Amino acid sequence: MYHHEGEDVFVLDSHVHMWDASEENIVHEGGEQFIQCFYDYHTGFTPEEHQWDLSTYRKYGPDRLLRDLFRDGHVDMAIFQPTYLTEFYEEGFNTTEQNAELAEEHPERFVLNGRFDPRDGEEGLEQLERDHERYDLQGVKVYTAEWKGDSKGWRLDSEEAFEYLEKCAELGIENVHPHKGPTIRPLNRDAFDVADVDDAATSFPELNFVVEHVGLPRLDDFCWIAAQEPNVYGGLAVAAPLALSRPRKFGEILGELLFWLGEDRVLFGSDYAIWEPDWLVEAVMEFELAPDQEAEYGVEFDLDVKRKVMGENAARLYDIDLSRRERDLRGDEISERFDLADQYDRGPATADD
Amino acid sequence: MSGRTPTPTRAAVLDRLDRVTDPELDRSIVELEYVERVEVDPPRVSVRIALPTAWCSPAFAWMMASDAREETLALDGVEAVRVELVDHMHEREINEGVNGGLDFETVFEDATEGVEAIRAVLDDKARLARQHGAVEALLDAGVRPEQIARLRRGDVTLDAEPDRAAISLDGDALVVFVPREPLARYVEKATDVGIVEEPDDRLFATPEGDPLTAESFDLVHRRARLARTNMTGQGTVCDGLRRARYGGAREATETSD
Numbered sequence: 001m002y003h004h005e006g007e008d009v010f011v012l013d014s015h016v017h018m019w020d021a022s023e024e025n026i027v028h029e030g031g032e033q034f035i036q037c038f039y040d041y042h043t044g045f046t047p048e049e050h051q052w053d054l055s056t057y058r059k060y061g062p063d064r065l066l067r068d069l070f071r072d073g074h075v076d077m078a079i080f081q082p083t084y085l086t087e088f089y090e091e092g093f094n095t096t097e098q099n100a101e102l103a104e105e106h107p108e109r110f111v112l113n114g115r116f117d118p119r120d121g122e123e124g125l126e127q128l129e130r131d132h133e134r135y136d137l138q139g140v141k142v143y144t145a146e147w148k149g150d151s152k153g154w155r156l157d158s159e160e161a162f163e164y165l166e167k168c169a170e171l172g173i174e175n176v177h178p179h180k181g182p183t184i185r186p187l188n189r190d191a192f193d194v195a196d197v198d199d200a201a202t203s204f205p206e207l208n209f210v211v212e213h214v215g216l217p218r219l220d221d222f223c224w225i226a227a228q229e230p231n232v233y234g235g236l237a238v239a240a241p242l243a244l245s246r247p248r249k250f251g252e253i254l255g256e257l258l259f260w261l262g263e264d265r266v267l268f269g270s271d272y273a274i275w276e277p278d279w280l281v282e283a284v285m286e287f288e289l290a291p292d293q294e295a296e297y298g299v300e301f302d303l304d305v306k307r308k309v310m311g312e313n314a315a316r317l318y319d320i321d322l323s324r325r326e327r328d329l330r331g332d333e334i335s336e337r338f339d340l341a342d343q344y345d346r347g348p349a350t351a352d353d
Numbered sequence: 354m355s356g357r358t359p360t361p362t363r364a365a366v367l368d369r370l371d372r373v374t375d376p377e378l379d380r381s382i383v384e385l386e387y388v389e390r391v392e393v394d395p396p397r398v399s400v401r402i403a404l405p406t407a408w409c410s411p412a413f414a415w416m417m418a419s420d421a422r423e424e425t426l427a428l429d430g431v432e433a434v435r436v437e438l439v440d441h442m443h444e445r446e447i448n449e450g451v452n453g454g455l456d457f458e459t460v461f462e463d464a465t466e467g468v469e470a471i472r473a474v475l476d477d478k479a480r481l482a483r484q485h486g487a488v489e490a491l492l493d494a495g496v497r498p499e500q501i502a503r504l505r506r507g508d509v510t511l512d513a514e515p516d517r518a519a520i521s522l523d524g525d526a527l528v529v530f531v532p533r534e535p536l537a538r539y540v541e542k543a544t545d546v547g548i549v550e551e552p553d554d555r556l557f558a559t560p561e562g563d564p565l566t567a568e569s570f571d572l573v574h575r576r577a578r579l580a581r582t583n584m585t586g587q588g589t590v591c592d593g594l595r596r597a598r599y600g601g602a603r604e605a606t607e608t609s610d
Contacts, residue, residue, distance in 0.1 A: 033407060033408065033442055036407070037406060037407065037408045039597075040406060040594050040597040040598055041593075041594065041597075042597075043597040044593035044594050044595075044596060044597030044598075045593050150463070152463055152465075216583070216586060216587060216590065217377060217583060217586075217587035217590070218583065219579070219582065219583040219586060219587075220478065220576070220579045220580045220582075220583040223579055224576065224579070238590070239586070242586075242589060242590075245593070246589050246593075249585065249586055249589045252582045252585070252586065253582060253586050255582075256578075256579055256582050259575075260579070
């Protein structure tokens with residue numbers, strides 16, 4: 001829980017990873033370049049005293065993840081978003097299977113998301129069904145700019161992708177998180193496009209589309225689409241660190257999001273381990289829009305809006321009852337391990353209201 | 354000394370390079386500090402460029418490298434230019450291609466199109482972002498939205514005074530002066546992309562390129578603001594990456610625009 005102005009705020013971090021970019025796991029130079037690029041994002045936007053060394057960053061393991069999120073990071077629950085990149089990494093960079101070890105050990109703490117790639121054809125559809133059966137998936141992360149053999153990516157509005165979205169709807173996998181942010185070696189115009197989300201969102205009103213990284217560097221196209229499609233959401237990963245280092249710029253981006261999408265459709269995510277939630281949650285929670293920005297955009301970022309962004313919006317998408325969940329967390333193994341039970345035991349939350 | 358071919362100076366080369374923009378950010382590569390080194394050995398010039406990340410789009414890197422070569426070659430007294438892109442995942446292909454005068458899609462066989470299609474998309478966004486600055490300047494000067502929507506290219510005199518542009522309103526019945534820079538920047542890009550070609554062409558346009566109207570003014574102006582926020586927001590991300598790569602000495606100060 002994050003304690004803010006005498007109030008507790010439930011933090012559901014909608015975007016975390018447990019990856020393995022150790023040298024032994026890299027099978028293609030792209031794998032090395034990929035982690036180096038992540039590391040630039042890490043050092044570029046992390047306060048110096050919180051920066052990791054590269055070897056820790058390559059592979060940090062489950063114990064460190066639990067400490068960084070739950071003991072030190074104010075996080076109450078987190079959503080694992082997989083990134084396979086099996087052409088670069090022998091065992092994959094961050095797969096559902098790897099994430100499942102922790103998620104199954106601490107089911108009240110994690111939501112485990114799967115993935116699909118429509119280029120996998122019939123076999124991929126069967127895999128998605130098996131993954132759903134095994135992990136009870138409620139969401140998938142999809143990486144449209146991922147390379148596969150000769151293919152340079154895929155579109156969410158293609159016939160093949162629609163077959164997978166139909167399968168998601170049929171299985172009740174309601175939340176689709178397309179990565180629309182910095183891409184792997186963007187070569188063609190399509191790599192800069194978020195328009196495919198538009199068609200998919202119109203065609204599948206029963207699904208929610210959470211565009212990760214709010215489409216940066218295509219924030220403009222993303223907001224315009226989201227303004228017209230009520231089932232399109234924005235994940236704050238990548239934009240959030242600006243709250244600390246570039247507050248004016250963060251205010252503008254947040255102002256646009258709240259203006260075009262509204263306060264119910266913006267989700268906080270740390271993108272751990274790109275950034276650690278300990279300073280990041282604090283940066284966003286303590287952030288205030290400048291008065292001229294409030295006036296310009298006609299929006300507020302007050303405690304109620306912060307509660308929504310930090311947890312309530314994601315909880316709604318994943319059918320999580322936060323007050324009931326708080327009671328479950330009070331006695332779980334993580335609370336015991338890190339002595340956290342007290343923060344979930346503050347009596348009825350609304351008693352003083 | 355007069356009558357000889359002028360000897361290009363480093364300052365003159367930088368002045369030409371200042372016209373080259375990062376297409377995604379619509380800012381000069383000199384201002385962004387991408388130019389690492391300029392060496393002048395008349396009539397040859399070499400220019401070294403480093404970008405914020407090795408993963409910077411090969412298409413963007415190609416545009417900047419080829420534009421830098423073209424601009425420098427246009428200088429009097431320059432006969433050969435070598436552009437050297439460093440610390441990029443495709444530096445070898447890009448350096449060989451650009452200096453050898455090849456096409457992007459020849460060098461990158463898996464590219465489905467040339468760089469011009471990508472450039473066109475980004476130019477349209479840059480035009481819209483610049484429109485926001487120009488319209489803000491007009492609003493600040495007290496020009497009303499419906500008057501702004503009616504403006505034609507011929508109503509704008511950019512060089513009326515050293516730092517001020519003159520805007521004719523209501524059929525020349527009234528002239529207002531506004532800061533020149535935002536208007537000049539807008540007109541330059543709007544001309545480039547073909548929004549304003551003739552004096553009679555409407556000055557401002559929707560994101561789709563249709564003439565601005567009084568009815569669409571508010572929404573179009575908000576979308577123009579959004580285009581600007583996207584470009585400057587991405588600029589902030591790129592600047593952070595660049596500092597992570599090359600050190601804090603190059604930190605740019607945060608500005609509100």
